[in-house]
Amino acid sequence: MVNLTIDDKQVSAPKDSTIYDAAKLNGIKIPILCHDKKLKPFGACRMCLVEVEQMKGRQIPACTTPITEGMIIRTDTPDIIKARKLVLELLLLNHPLDCPVCDKGGDCDLQNLTYDYQVNSNRFVDSKFQHEIDYNNPLIERDMNRCVLCGKCVRICDEIVGFGALTFIDRGIETKIGCEFEKGLNCEFCGSCVSVCPVGSLLARPFKFKSRFWALNKQNSVCGYCGTGCNLTLGVKDNKVLTTIYDENQGFHKGQLCVRGRFGYQFISSDKRLTKPMVRKNGVLTESTWDEALEVVAGRLKGGTDVAALATARLTNEEFTLFKKLLEKAGTKNFDHSAGYAHAALTDGFARSFGTSASPASILDVQKSDLLLVIKTDTYETHPVVGFEINMAVKNKGVKLTVLSDKRGKLSKLPNAKTLVHTPGSEIVILNALAKAILDAKLTDGSASIIPGLPELELSLAAYGADAVYSQCGISAADINKLASEYAAAEKALIIFPVGQAYSGHTAELATAAANLALLTGKYGKEGCGVLCLSEKNNSQGAVDMGFYAQNGSMNALQILDACTSGTVKTLFIAGENPLNSYPDKDKVKSALNAVDFLVVSELFMTETAAMADVVLPVCSFAEKEGTFTSADRRVQYVKPAVRKGIQTKTDYEVFSDLICCLGGQIPPSTAAQFDEIAGRVPGYQGLSHASLRINSAFAPVSITPAFVVPKVPAPVTTGQGMLAMVTGSALYHSGTLSQFGEGSMYVCPEAYVELSRTDAAALKIADNDLVNVSSNAGKLQLKAKVTARMPSGVVFVPYHFSAAPVNTIWNGAAVTPVSLSK
Amino acid sequence: MSKVVAQQAEEQEPEVDLIKADQVIDKYIDLPGNLMPVLQGIQDAYGYIPRIVADHVAERLNVYPSQIYGVLTFYAQFHLKPRGRFIIRVCVGTACHVQGAQRIKETFFNLLHIAHTETSADLRFTFEEVACLGACGMAPLSMVNDDTYGKMTVQKVDEIVAKYSALPLD
Ligand code: SF4
Ligand code: SF4
Ligand code: SF4
Ligand code: FES
Ligand code: FES
Numbered sequence: 001m002v003n004l005t006i007d008d009k010q011v012s013a014p015k016d017s018t019i020y021d022a023a024k025l026n027g028i029k030i031p032i033l034c035h036d037k038k039l040k041p042f043g044a045c046r047m048c049l050v051e052v053e054q055m056k057g058r059q060i061p062a063c064t065t066p067i068t069e070g071m072i073i074r075t076d077t078p079d080i081i082k083a084r085k086l087v088l089e090l091l092l093l094n095h096p097l098d099c100p101v102c103d104k105g106g107d108c109d110l111q112n113l114t115y116d117y118q119v120n121s122n123r124f125v126d127s128k129f130q131h132e133i134d135y136n137n138p139l140i141e142r143d144m145n146r147c148v149l150c151g152k153c154v155r156i157c158d159e160i161v162g163f164g165a166l167t168f169i170d171r172g173i174e175t176k177i178g179c180e181f182e183k184g185l186n187c188e189f190c191g192s193c194v195s196v197c198p199v200g201s202l203l204a205r206p207f208k209f210k211s212r213f214w215a216l217n218k219q220n221s222v223c224g225y226c227g228t229g230c231n232l233t234l235g236v237k238d239n240k241v242l243t244t245i246y247d248e249n250q251g252f253h254k255g256q257l258c259v260r261g262r263f264g265y266q267f268i269s270s271d272k273r274l275t276k277p278m279v280r281k282n283g284v285l286t287e288s289t290w291d292e293a294l295e296v297v298a299g300r301l302k303g304g305t306d307v308a309a310l311a312t313a314r315l316t317n318e319e320f321t322l323f324k325k326l327l328e329k330a331g332t333k334n335f336d337h338s339a340g341y342a343h344a345a346l347t348d349g350f351a352r353s354f355g356t357s358a359s360p361a362s363i364l365d366v367q368k369s370d371l372l373l374v375i376k377t378d379t380y381e382t383h384p385v386v387g388f389e390i391n392m393a394v395k396n397k398g399v400k401l402t403v404l405s406d407k408r409g410k411l412s413k414l415p416n417a418k419t420l421v422h423t424p425g426s427e428i429v430i431l432n433a434l435a436k437a438i439l440d441a442k443l444t445d446g447s448a449s450i451i452p453g454l455p456e457l458e459l460s461l462a463a464y465g466a467d468a469v470y471s472q473c474g475i476s477a478a479d480i481n482k483l484a485s486e487y488a489a490a491e492k493a494l495i496i497f498p499v500g501q502a503y504s505g506h507t508a509e510l511a512t513a514a515a516n517l518a519l520l521t522g523k524y525g526k527e528g529c530g531v532l533c534l535s536e537k538n539n540s541q542g543a544v545d546m547g548f549y550a551q552n553g554s555m556n557a558l559q560i561l562d563a564c565t566s567g568t569v570k571t572l573f574i575a576g577e578n579p580l581n582s583y584p585d586k587d588k589v590k591s592a593l594n595a596v597d598f599l600v601v602s603e604l605f606m607t608e609t610a611a612m613a614d615v616v617l618p619v620c621s622f623a624e625k626e627g628t629f630t631s632a633d634r635r636v637q638y639v640k641p642a643v644r645k646g647i648q649t650k651t652d653y654e655v656f657s658d659l660i661c662c663l664g665g666q667i668p669p670s671t672a673a674q675f676d677e678i679a680g681r682v683p684g685y686q687g688l689s690h691a692s693l694r695i696n697s698a699f700a701p702v703s704i705t706p707a708f709v710v711p712k713v714p715a716p717v718t719t720g721q722g723m724l725a726m727v728t729g730s731a732l733y734h735s736g737t738l739s740q741f742g743e744g745s746m747y748v749c750p751e752a753y754v755e756l757s758r759t760d761a762a763a764l765k766i767a768d769n770d771l772v773n774v775s776s777n778a779g780k781l782q783l784k785a786k787v788t789a790r791m792p793s794g795v796v797f798v799p800y801h802f803s804a805a806p807v808n809t810i811w812n813g814a815a816v817t818p819v820s821l822s823k
Numbered sequence: 824m825s826k827v828v829a830q831q832a833e834e835q836e837p838e839v840d841l842i843k844a845d846q847v848i849d850k851y852i853d854l855p856g857n858l859m860p861v862l863q864g865i866q867d868a869y870g871y872i873p874r875i876v877a878d879h880v881a882e883r884l885n886v887y888p889s890q891i892y893g894v895l896t897f898y899a900q901f902h903l904k905p906r907g908r909f910i911i912r913v914c915v916g917t918a919c920h921v922q923g924a925q926r927i928k929e930t931f932f933n934l935l936h937i938a939h940t941e942t943s944a945d946l947r948f949t950f951e952e953v954a955c956l957g958a959c960g961m962a963p964l965s966m967v968n969d970d971t972y973g974k975m976t977v978q979k980v981d982e983i984v985a986k987y988s989a990l991p992l993d
Contacts (some may be wrong), residue, residue, distance in 0.1 A: 164887030170896045180881075180892035181874055181903075413885055789882060 004071040015625040019062035019073055020048055023527055029546035030075050031084065031116070033109055033198055034150035035063035038254050039159055045150055046087050047113065050075045059083055081117065087118045091376050094129045096145045104200030106213040110148060111199075131176060136184025138747040139205055139263050140194055144176045147201040153177060153193035154186035154350050160194050160256060162391035162414060166745070177201075183435050188732060189748050190384065195246035195255065206263065206449050206744060207243040211235070218245055222629055223261040224314060224622035225735035227535040228253075228363065229386045229631025230261050231697075234623060234642045240269040241623060241643060250272055252364055258384030259733050263744025267621065268643065270741055273604055274618035276648045285616060290650065290658075298662035300571045300598045301330040302655050307571040308334035308560040311548060312576030313343075313537035314738070315652055316627025316639075318674040320539075320546035322656040322667070323575060329665040333554040334569070337543045338536065340556035341813070342501045346544050349511025353519070354531075355705030357544050358519075358684070361494055361530025362633035362699065367393045369528035371400040371490035373483070375427055375497035375506070376418070377409025377790075381732040382498040383534045383632070386608040387411065390496075400490070402483055404430055404475075406727055407797060408790035420483070421792050423504055426473035426724045428713050430480065431513035433469045436461040437484035438520050444488075445522030453708030457516060460710040472716050488521045492528030500536030501582050501736070502728045502800040502807075503712075505815025512709035519706050535632045536623065537736060542630035545700070552750060557583070558813075564592035571598045576619070578737045580609045581806050584813030585778065605741055608803055618649040628693060634684065634700040638693035705777045714815070723818040724796045726776065731799035740803060752805040754783040754798050754821070757791040764821055774798065776810040776819045796821070830960030843868040844876045846881050858886060858894060862901060871902040907942045907949035909934075909967050909987045913975075918962040927963050928952065930980040947992060 001012040006019075006028050013022035018041065023030050034045040043064035051061045053072035059080065062073075074080070091110060099105045134142035154166045154177060165187035169178045179185055194202045216235040223230045231251035235243040246264050248255045267273075277293035278285040301307055307330050311323060327335050337343065346357045354360050366372065366389040380387035387410065393399035394414045401417040403409075404427060412419035422430055438444060448454060465478035485787070487493050495514045499506045514531050515524075523529040533540050543549065550556035555563060561579070563569040565588075572593070579589045593599055593612045601613040610616050624645040630636050638715055645651065650658070653674075657667045668674040672690040679685045684700030692698065719725045733739065733749035740746060754774050756766065766772055770785045774796070783798065783805055791797060796819065800807045811817050847864035851857040861880055866872055872895055881888040895901040911931060915924045937943050939951040956964050961973025965980075967987055972979060 158887070165894035167887070167889035169893060178889075180877070180888040782977055799859070 002067050002069050004067055004069070004073065006073045007075055013067060017067050019050055019052075019065050019067055019071070022067050023062065023073075023075065028075060030062045031113055032063055033113065033148060034152060034367045036152055036156070036196055036248075038248065038256075039152065039155045042155065045148065047084060049080055049083050051077055052472050055284040058805060059715055081218045085117050088114055088117055089124060091148050092119065092122055093124050093126045095148075096128050098146075102146065102200040103203045103208055104213075109198035128428040134184050137186065137189070139189045140185055141203045141205050141208065141746055142178075142185060142193065143201050143203070144178070146199050147177055148199055149175060149177070150198055151177075152196040152198065153202055153619060156192045156196050159395065160388050160392060161188065161190055162188075162388070162395070162410065163188050166193065175491055188384070189263060189744070190257065191259065192256055195262075204243060206262070206266070207235075210242045211237045216242065216245070219623075220250070221623060221642050222538065222637045222639050223257065224538050225260045225264065226383055227537060227540050227632030228383045229629065229633075229635055229637055230257055230385050231260055231637070232257060234265065234268075236643055239643050241265050241581055242430075242678060245457070247609060250628065252387045253388065254698045256385060256388055257749065260735050260739055260742060261385075263747075264739050266743040267741035269736060270605075270656060272444060272606075272741065274606060274610075274616065274644065274649070275646050277618060278616040280614045285611070285613070290648070293617060294655075294658050294662060297573075297600050297615055297617075298659050299661065300600070303574070304330040304332055304571055306568065306570040307332040307573065308555060308563065308571070309573040309575065310557055310560065310577045310579065311337045311543070311574075312578075313336065313337050313535070313540040313738075314576055314622070314736075315539060315542045315543070316625065316629060316671075317539065317542040317636075317678055318547050318627045318671045319652045319656065320543055320548040321674060322653055322660070322677055324546065324548055325665070326656045326660050326663070327573075329660055329663050333552075334550070334560055334563075335548060336555070336560060337548055337556035337577065338557070339501050339579070340550060340558050341504055341507065342499055342536060343540060343544050343549055344508040345497075345499045345506055345511035346535065346541070346746065347508075347549055349508035349532065350515065350531075352508070352511045352709045353515030353707060354524075354702075355707065356683070356702050357517045358541060358634050358700075358702045358705050359531060359533045359632065360524050360702050361532040362635075363389060363532070363631075364546050364633075365530060365532065366390055366496070367397055367492050369393065369397070369399055369492045369494040370671060371487060371493040372402070373487060373493065373495045374401065374403045374411060375495070375510070376403070376503075376729075377403055377405045377407060377411045378503070378729045379496055379498050379534065380410045382500060382536065382730045384732060386496070386534060390414070397426065400486065403485070406795060407792060412790070420475050420479055423472065423474045423636025423716075424727050424795055425714065426504065427718050428510050428513045428711055429469050430475055431510070431517060432461055432464040432711065432713065433466050433473070433480050434484045434487065435513070435516045435520060436464045437466055437481050437626070438517065439486050441481070441485060441488075443485060444520045447522045448520050451519055451706045451708055453710070456710055457708040467815045476746040487517065487523075490523075492526065493521070494529055495531045496534065497532075498534040498536070498730075500730060502730055504584065504813050509711040509713070513711040516708055516711070519708060523702055524706070532633065536569065536629075539629040541632055541634055542628070545630055545634075545685070547679070561589060561592040564596035567595065572596045573601070574599065574601045574609060574613075576603060578607045578609045580612070580809070581607070581737050581803050582800060584808055584811055586806055586808040587778070588812075589808070603651055604738075607737070617655055618646065619655060620645045620649055624649075625653065627653065628690070630700065633699050634702060636685065636688055636693060636700050637697040638690060640694075717814070717818070719794065719816075719818045722822050724756070724794055725817040726774070726796050726798055726811070726817040727815070728798050728800050728811055728817075729800060734799065734801040737801055737803065740801065751806065752781075752783055752799055752802040753786045753790055754796050754819070755786040755791055756796045758787055758789060758792045759793040760791075760796070760821075761785065764823075765822060766821065773822050774810055774819050775822070776817050778812050778817075779809040781805055781807070781810045839869065839873045839876060841876065841879050844879055845883075848880065852883075855873070858884060858891070862894065866901060869906050874903070904942060905946055907947050908992050909947060909990075910951060911983075912950045912951045912953045912956070912966040914954070914956045914962070914964040915952045916959070918955070918959035919964055922962040924963045926977060927965060927975045927980060930977050931984070934980065934984045945992075947988065
């Protein structure tokens, strides 16, 4: 600690603090404009000037000056006040001062400082800026006339987001912020720049003129999209969610969100939401009452050994538990989520390797590690805010990054990142080869010898010599050996991979193969180490923790659909899942849903799956209910209603409660009581309660019982002459199929596409935006071509998510699908 | 650079091949802090920095395209539009101003119809106003490429334009 005096007050602060930090820590307020605690010090605006006695009373910026022992600082002398007023006068000189119509009004640092310092006249005169306003994209308005050149947008887009869309253009009085060649903004649209802009230069367009800042009711919540579990603040007015509000103190990510969290909220208050229950009558879905709908459903569930259920991984923990109770009461054990295979890495893979169905690592380990081994660049697209953490780890902490991927991507561009582009579908082969290289070079940790299964593993790896696997994976022996030794040598190393419905190749076997590396080298159970499986949806991990999946011989999701087709399952309850669009093999799903006697779907929207149902129940989004979600790294987070639910809608929790009552069962008195029961039973959840989670989220700790597992390696895919290898996955702007109802996501990424390499495009004479037919054994799909540098030749990428062009018409769940492209 | 100018730069952009750019990039690829030398080399090779070459540099050096543009607009040495074979620089510094630089400038404009930083359609002339060329004793001063013309008069402008219009373009 360093001792110093600020405004006659004896204070102390940690030794790497700046004057600003030290003052803040001790409750002394120094005004700032260009400084942001998340960004590197910049020192551009001179708002934070203070006087330091040791520097002969010179005025220096507090935000960039480190403290030294015995420093004597004054923050509010008349000279300083005068200097700050001058700064403000100069900033206001060319500023349009159109506060009455500026959306930033009431939340604007420049406005607030002008008020605080009572700058009510200006000694200077000059003309106003005449910059053209950038309205080129639907999400972010850029009005450089209001800009104070604090550079926060430029810096956050580089330092945290790693996209680098913005720069300072020109110099001197001409300086402004913009994109290369003055193009309109065309970026990830994460809105990070909007969130840190101290003035109204960068604004969220969907929110423009919707409400004054102070009229918004601010509600803390947890993002309803992916498993990262970002915290967010919803801006609510008249019971409508109008925007997301930035709060730099929220969550591990300090308020940073991705495009889906920031701009994809519209599904909550969408007028496309289902508002009334519907029952099929004479073949037509007809508006009905809850009494009727529930009675019909309860009638079908009763005594239902032929009942099965699929749920979305977006239900709360309480809802999953209650749903299970309902199904058990009805008499079935056949229920699952996420197509079954999308959680197998946890429920089968980690269960065998680590003795627990959860990741032995957290997102917080990313920045604390020394080496990151990321499987698939898609990790950025599936979990963008984890991507921010990776970016910061690499850029600020010098963490080494190696990406094993079937294509390049944003992560490949990070400084010194090494991307090993491999043959699609050969991940497990490479992981096995790495394990063998570690064993052969005797790089194992002492702890490995006492873990069961080592001799069997060693034996099984005989065929995976680094030279031998080259023909299967396309990665050179040198690269494999180098990575193996770097991984083993790193003091701390973390393996990260995403799972999800589009990542059918990220199986239980892949999870065990990755786990073997950690177990061999002792890289688990310690800070910055482990294997982090990024589960897809906001409560995927919760669904697993609550046990809502096939166990002990009950049917998994795909078997349930088969059983619908064969007639063994007669009643199917689908809670929020949209298998017709998101499960492999659309035809097969369709025949299953056609065949099943009775289909009940609880949903927010009339999805294609809901449209086939006999009963449709209108339910609630995350923003209308109370409960808990568990993030991919087992942070248990509490949400409360941010808006009132529709009069005729119920939460899934209420639906399940009502149905249990109809079947004559007992229900817990409240969601809190339901959670208490969970806490009493689910490992890691002990001691948690709604009351404690309301105040702070908590990690559910993971205890590990390690075992080596021999991964089963899938047969290599042969693509065949003139065919390309199609892989599917997640587009950055989307999450599952829900984001189709988030207008922000649809503005920037409205449709599916097929992404291909420049070489393939040239050979096939396909140009960007051409319409091409993508055909596989399963079917044909017409998609827009996107020609990019990141795709290796021979490989094409088609995102899932989109109802209008569902990839499952050409994809039957294989990790790699041979396709042909034609115009 | 204004939006209009940027658009012009794009529209005017002739077909460029990237081979010259790749040669420059290959030369510096392993040098730390190679952005400036690469951009300078590219300007030497093409006479200016064509937009698609800037994008290509971004891709090959793995720097943000925006960052390259920031550098290109920060330093006056870089040009984003094709430049004329002959660069006419008219000094409008204080000494030259007093000695009638304004008239010199206007005369050039009347003859060539190009203003500050503009280039004639045939890529023969680029016109630039500069502040003090450092030879105030010869005010008003103009330069064409490396040739200096002191004590400029309206008459001399005619002669200069005639002289350089007659020279071959290559
Ligand atoms: S929205 Fe995100 S990616 Fe786009 S400029 Fe802003 S910070 Fe950068
Ligand atoms: S646009 Fe906003 S954040 Fe960016 S430099 Fe200007 S004032 Fe700062
Ligand atoms: S979608 Fe995922 S990464 Fe994006 S804000 Fe939501 S939780 Fe965070
Ligand atoms: S806040 Fe310190 S210089 Fe801007
Ligand atoms: S002012 Fe023209 S040369 Fe100095």
